[in-house]
Amino acid sequence: MLNYALNRVLTLVPTLLAASFLVFMFIHLIPGDPASILLGDTATPEEVAELSRELGLDEPLWTQYVLWLGNVLQGDLGTSVFFREPVLSVIADGAETSVLLATMTMFWIVVFGVPIGIISAIRHGSWVDQATSGGAMLFASVPTFWLGLYLILIFSVGLGWFPSSGFPSLADEGGASNLRYLVLPSLTLAAPNAALIIRLIRASMLDVSREDHVRTARAKGLHPVRVAIRHVFRNALIAVSAAFGFTFAALVSEAVVTETVFSLPGIGRLVVQSILRRDYPVIQGVILIIVVFYMAINLLVDLAYASLDPRVSLK
Amino acid sequence: MALLDIRDLDLRIARGRELLPVVQGVSLAVEENETLGIVGESGCGKSLTALAIMGLLEGSVVRIAGGSVHFRGRDLLALSPDERRRVMGDQMAMIFQEPMTSLNPVYRVGDQIREAILQHRRMSRKQARDRALDLLELVRIPDPLRRIDSFPHQMSGGQRQRVMIAMALACDPKLLIADEPTTALDVTVQKEVLELMRSLQARNGMSIVLISHDLGVVSEICDKVAVMYRGKIVEQASTSTLFSNMSHPYTLGLLGSIPSTDHDVEWLDAIPGRVPTLDEAVPGCAFHPRCFAANESCRSADPSASAVSPAHIVRCHFPQGSSS
Numbered sequence A: 001m002l003n004y005a006l007n008r009v010l011t012l013v014p015t016l017l018a019a020s021f022l023v024f025m026f027i028h029l030i031p032g033d034p035a036s037i038l039l040g041d042t043a044t045p046e047e048v049a050e051l052s053r054e055l056g057l058d059e060p061l062w063t064q065y066v067l068w069l070g071n072v073l074q075g076d077l078g079t080s081v082f083f084r085e086p087v088l089s090v091i092a093d094g095a096e097t098s099v100l101l102a103t104m105t106m107f108w109i110v111v112f113g114v115p116i117g118i119i120s121a122i123r124h125g126s127w128v129d130q131a132t133s134g135g136a137m138l139f140a141s142v143p144t145f146w147l148g149l150y151l152i153l154i155f156s157v158g159l160g161w162f163p164s165s166g167f168p169s170l171a172d173e174g175g176a177s178n179l180r181y182l183v184l185p186s187l188t189l190a191a192p193n194a195a196l197i198i199r200l201i202r203a204s205m206l207d208v209s210r211e212d213h214v215r216t217a218r219a220k221g222l223h224p225v226r227v228a229i230r231h232v233f234r235n236a237l238i239a240v241s242a243a244f245g246f247t248f249a250a251l252v253s254e255a256v257v258t259e260t261v262f263s264l265p266g267i268g269r270l271v272v273q274s275i276l277r278r279d280y281p282v283i284q285g286v287i288l289i290i291v292v293f294y295m296a297i298n299l300l301v302d303l304a305y306a307s308l309d310p311r312v313s314l315k
Numbered sequence B: 001m002a003l004l005d006i007r008d009l010d011l012r013i014a015r016g017r018e019l020l021p022v023v024q025g026v027s028l029a030v031e032e033n034e035t036l037g038i039v040g041e042s043g044c045g046k047s048l049t050a051l052a053i054m055g056l057l058e059g060s061v062v063r064i065a066g067g068s069v070h071f072r073g074r075d076l077l078a079l080s081p082d083e084r085r086r087v088m089g090d091q092m093a094m095i096f097q098e099p100m101t102s103l104n105p106v107y108r109v110g111d112q113i114r115e116a117i118l119q120h121r122r123m124s125r126k127q128a129r130d131r132a133l134d135l136l137e138l139v140r141i142p143d144p145l146r147r148i149d150s151f152p153h154q155m156s157g158g159q160r161q162r163v164m165i166a167m168a169l170a171c172d173p174k175l176l177i178a179d180e181p182t183t184a185l186d187v188t189v190q191k192e193v194l195e196l197m198r199s200l201q202a203r204n205g206m207s208i209v210l211i212s213h214d215l216g217v218v219s220e221i222c223d224k225v226a227v228m229y230r231g232k233i234v235e236q237a238s239t240s241t242l243f244s245n246m247s248h249p250y251t252l253g254l255l256g257s258i259p260s261t262d263h264d265v266e267w268l269d270a271i272p273g274r275v276p277t278l279d280e281a282v283p284g285c286a287f288h289p290r291c292f293a294a295n296e297s298c299r300s301a302d303p304s305a306s307a308v309s310p311a312h313i314v315r316c317h318f319p320q321g322s323s324s
Ligand SMILES: Nc1ncnc2c1ncn2[C@@H]1O[C@H](COP(=O)(O)OP(=O)(O)O)[C@@H](O)[C@H]1O
Pocket: B013, B022, B040, B041, B042, B043, B044, B045, B046, B047, B048, B049, B060, B061, B277, B278
């Protein structure tokens, strides 16, 4: 297992290199000169040229890339043009919000998605199943911003149970109780994803329940619930584990909308703002980190897959 | 009193709003320590009959529309699902036609056998593992101490079927239902598995219902034989009576299609055509379109079951070999 993991990590190196190259090139193809945008309309061409030189923008693109890559390998993602701070610390500021938001979202997805998925598979065709399938369909198709606004309207403006925007750090006054700021955003993010997981668990369990070995399990005289969990769900989990990984990865992009709706100081919002500000070192840094994150999720999914299915050999 | 006594079993398949009859008026009896063979081509309703006896039709499209299944004096069809499950895997067990897919791919075979034991017996997990080890030895799996921790995909079809047999024997059942247990296996492995079942029967003192489409297999280990065609039993007798006095043209046809062992597996296609599907209505005797002896009465009237001799029942207007 460990060997397999190490091997996989090594094979990621060329992929990562290619990805970093694409990220870099892509950002530099965005129209608009960062230096003139930063200085505003009133800047003289001389001032713009001066700043360009300072930022290294006058070098050929490939030189810029090699320099950037060299710095990245040493853990230096550059300096934010807008904040005039190291990119890494700008990202770290947003990371707390985003990581907590993602974790809480995954928590809801597991807590709601897994049991409801199992129940609707066990009771497929019943009114319970029809109600959850209908609900899942609804939540899967509702746009995130719409759901977010409705949750704010009901639970924040109407009932006053949860705050509607912002997120003070856990280190600030209020401590762990500040997590309540993330309840509505995480529910917003969780709803469509939980709906997908419910439908996926239901479909995979129905597939597995038609397999021969389930008939064998029933022939032992096992209770139907035991058959459903230990035999059907356990096998369905192999297919579902991959979806969990990709759901988590997809949260990254969905978080952009949610963080905007709820004015959360997270990475999603940082990306949007940095694009508007042409703060390309930050954009590059965030995208690079997201790429690494995706690859890590991919690796974890493969490892989970291998540990759930003994037929997958770890070569 | 017979160990298993089935009377007038009727099964129907729900298709749309219709209920298509798929097994009709099947009556069978199995005594203690006896082996009953059920033969017939594919699609004749053998598996569904077996699943109905075992209690595995629940939740499928197949309905039990009538009849009774008495096992050790109790009508299984009248039991609650909980009571039914107490019989399944304990006093009655089943093995299937598909050894490659009948074991759960994610659990070690030893754990799967242990689950069958612990479902019905009170013992520690350690004791149950020892019992699983004994069972693997009993079904002649080489190197059981290592094999007990194997996953199904690490075993051959023949070995997996042995594991299935071990699992079925976990609680010393009184009745073993074997639905084409050797059909998916190589010829040499087939022989070994049949031989194994026969020796286990002698050792454990259990009854077997052996389903096969191969009259040759059945003739080797069964005490009596029921021949099924399109959901009905068309001939039933002790094995010796059946082979000395075959009466139904379908049985004769099946005999003609026994693969001859001299020239590998060569099917003598003795019965023209195929089994009609469920929604093809056949007036009169369901076999008449394929029967060499059919005449007008076969086309108009379905023959009822009659005894050509005591304990030899035939469903045919013109039983062969008897008087005429
Ligand atoms: N789950 C099912 N749904 C629809 N038709 C079925 C189902 N199971 C069996 N049948 C039909 O019932 C008939 C008898 O099937 P089966 O008992 O499996 O035959 P056998 O075991 O003798 O080959 C066949 O025509 C088959 O197509």
